[in-house]
Amino acid sequence: MAGENFLFCQLLFFSIPLFIYLGSWLFGNLHQNKLLLKLDMEEKALAGTANPVSNLSNPSQARQIDSSSLVMESISVGPSWWQMFTGGIKGLFGGKIHSYDKMLTYGRRVVIHRLRVQAIQSGFDEVINLRVETSMISKKSKNDDKTAAYEFTAYGTAIRYSASQD
C-alpha cells in the first residue's frame, strides 16, 4: 500500500507544472481575449471621429498655432507563461513565433489609442511626429524567466490651432 501511495505522490508532484501551464493557457487566453475585445470596442466607439494622430513632422494645416505640448503614454505588457513556453520551443526551430504576437500588437495598439483619447480629451487638434518605442524590461537573472515584460511608449507633439480663421 505504501508503495502505491509513493507512486501517487510522485505522479502528483510531476503533474503540477503541467497543470500550471494548462491553467496559464486557459486563463491567459480568456484574459487576453477579454482585453482585446475591450480595446476593439473602445476603438470602434471612436471610429466616426477624427483621428488626430500622425507621424508627419509638420502640422498638416497652415493655420496659426495657439499652443503645443509634448504628450506621452506608456504601457507594460507581458506574455503569459504558456506563450513564453511555446515561444521558447518554437525558438529552437526558428521561423514565425505567433505566441508573442498577441501581446506585442496589443501593447502597441493600446498606447496609440490612449494617446488619441488623451489628445481629444485635452482639446488638442492634432498630434504630430508620433514615435512608438519598444523596450524589454530585464529579467532579474538568467534563470528567472517567469517575468517578462515589454514596455511601449508613444509620444508626440500635440497642437492646438487658434480659433480665428486666417
Add this chain to the structure above:
Amino acid sequence: MSQGMHLSNTETVPGKLITGSFGLVQGSTVRAKNVFKDIGAGLKNMVGGELKAYTELLQEARNEALQRMMMDAQGRGANAIVNVRFATSAVAGGAAELFAYGTAVTVE
C-alpha cells in the same frame, strides 16, 4: 507641461520662432522594481496582459527624467526644449534606466 517650459519632439516649437540655442540637455533616472510588486507582476505574467505595477513605475520614472532635463534647460536660461527623445534600457538587477534628451532653445 510645467513652469511654462515648451516641450516638443519636432525640430521646432510649432508656431514659434527659435531665437537661441543652448545645446544638448539631458535627464536620467534609474528605478528598480519593488520586491513585492515584482512577485505580483510575476504572478500576473501567468495570464499575460498589462502589468499595471510596471506601467506606473516607468511612467513615474519617465516624468522624473523629464523634470531633470527641464531643470538642466532652466539652469541654462532656455525656455523650450525641442527634439525630445526617450530611451529606456535595462541595467542589471531588474532595474531600468529612463533617459530623456533634447536641445535647449529659447523661443520668442
